[in-house]
Amino acid sequence: MHSAMFKGKAMTRFLCALSILSLAQSAWAAPDAQGILKDSDQARGGGLPGIVWEIKLASRDGDKVDEPQRLIVKATDNSSVAEVQEPARSKGTKLLQVERNMWLTRPGLSKPIPISPRQRMSGQASNGDIAATNYAGDYEAQMNGTEAIDGEPCHVLDLVAKHKRTTYDKIRYWVSVKRGVALKAEFISLSGKLLKTARFDYENAIEHEGKRIPFVSKMTIRDALIDAETTMQFGAVKVNKVAASEFDLGQMQ
């Protein structure tokens, strides 16, 4: 009887240990790619109630340097409004993006002009790059091993667009294992051609739900096909709920 009880307890302990080991092993073997992506979005404005930031854009195409631009951007996960501050001759021009709909307006214009997603700002920055990043909502992530970027171990994620509203069809995304922020991205066409690469720096920080989160301070985008580069510097970052009326065409005066 005693021996039978002992055998039963030992079996239970063994099964528990086996389950814990098995869970730990599966967690170690396959980190949650979608979860890593979602966490990394926060450092680029995604998953927040709203964000307001200032972006300084500098572009170069070969030896030709474009005029620098400065924008104030208000964004939520799927909508953004960017208002040009510099150059002075374009001040007040606004680019409104709601889902895949886009409009351009400026002071004195008789009415907002609808524009197609293909009309983007000069340089390598796409309209999606100036808005908050919601890759977890827009892309399906799959883990593709680990790799170091500048000596920092990173998860390598392969992202495939869930719908056609996205700026890019596929992205290879390097997310720091330790810091949980994206350090590098490769933007790839549907046919598998590399279009652009981007590198990210995180010298900003935001407070959200009592946590201090590192926040993107610089994004450098390099064209893979021609010698062209755009640098976006992010400053004056504020986490703010942005009212829906900010994205209403009828109230953009």
Add this chain to the structure above:
Amino acid sequence: MKLAALVLGLCATLAVADEPAWRTSWDGTLYGYANTTSLRGDSVLNPGNRIAHLAQRSEVAELRMNLKAENESVRLTARPIALIRETHNAFGSERYDDAYLSQWQVRVRAAEGWNVAAGRDVLNWGPAQFRSPSSPFYFDNGRQDPMRELVGMDSLKLTWTPDMQSSVSLVRVVRSGHGATQPDAWRDNWQMSWLMKFDRRGDEWAYGLVAAKAADRAAFLGAHGQATLSDALMLYGEVGSSVLARALQSPADAAQPFTVLSASPRRITALVGSSYTFEDGKSLAVEYLHEGHGYTSAQESAYFQRATNNPGMALGLAPRQLGRDYVHLVMQSNQMDERGFWRLMYTRNLTDGSKEIAAYGEAVLNNRISAFGLVLLPQGNAQQEFSALSRRSITLGLKIALP
């Protein structure tokens, strides 16, 4: 109106008391431009320029400012304009000075999703470029002349924006804004009217529904919509059903005289269009307009025949478009390119066959100064719409960004 203004003022005062952190900004553009227009010597509508006294040359200096002050709850905006215009024709020269507020607004965030605004607002919307059939106030939307500034309608507006996808506005239109600069009988007829507008946006589409009603005239009903079919291709349309307050009837039998109706029959005006954006950002838009209030070919022909004896009535009471069907093409550079902009426009009146070719270009000279030019080339004879008054018009100028 007074009560509403009082409520708005009270809301603004309370909001100001709560939110002391104001952000202010201003900017402006100084324009200097000159125009030369070659008038038709054989014009039927304006023989010898005796009816319209159109300018054959003009020089304009104009300052357009944008002022803004806002905090989290209140936003004040104003667009003051000051201009000096000298015009010259065979009868002599005239100087015209003016200063006015083209637009202004006080907007108060009254509650979550609710905004109340008072001011002078350009109540214009929809994706069409050639004309705006879905707006009761701005059928001619000014998009063909990049120099033209639309003056707003004096109005009170209550807007509910429950989410990113929807908004509803109720507007009390008081009067047509600064009428002296842009007298507009069409807009003046909407004094003390009500406007209701509903807008809805989805992933790749947007539409709006419009209804307007003044006490002594039939309601205006309109709608506009657009669909983004791909990164490059958009489809769009606008429609309006209206009764015009005044209609010059031109029977097809030229022997019969003009008659003027105080209210036209209800007619539909519709525009459908599509735009395609090329890889380099240039875009091509094609639009077709059907104007239900326009004349048929026989009616338009009879209109010009009658105008020979009565040009003042023909020109002064001319409908907003003489013809019934139009095609409008626009080819333009990337509108977001900071390095310059150009736009080519071709419009054909399918009813009488007249055409207008227009080209606008803007070259950036430095980060503050741009040079621009607009050329209009009507094609046709003196008894066709686009070519009835002039043979060509050329405008050249500079604009300087401030501060």
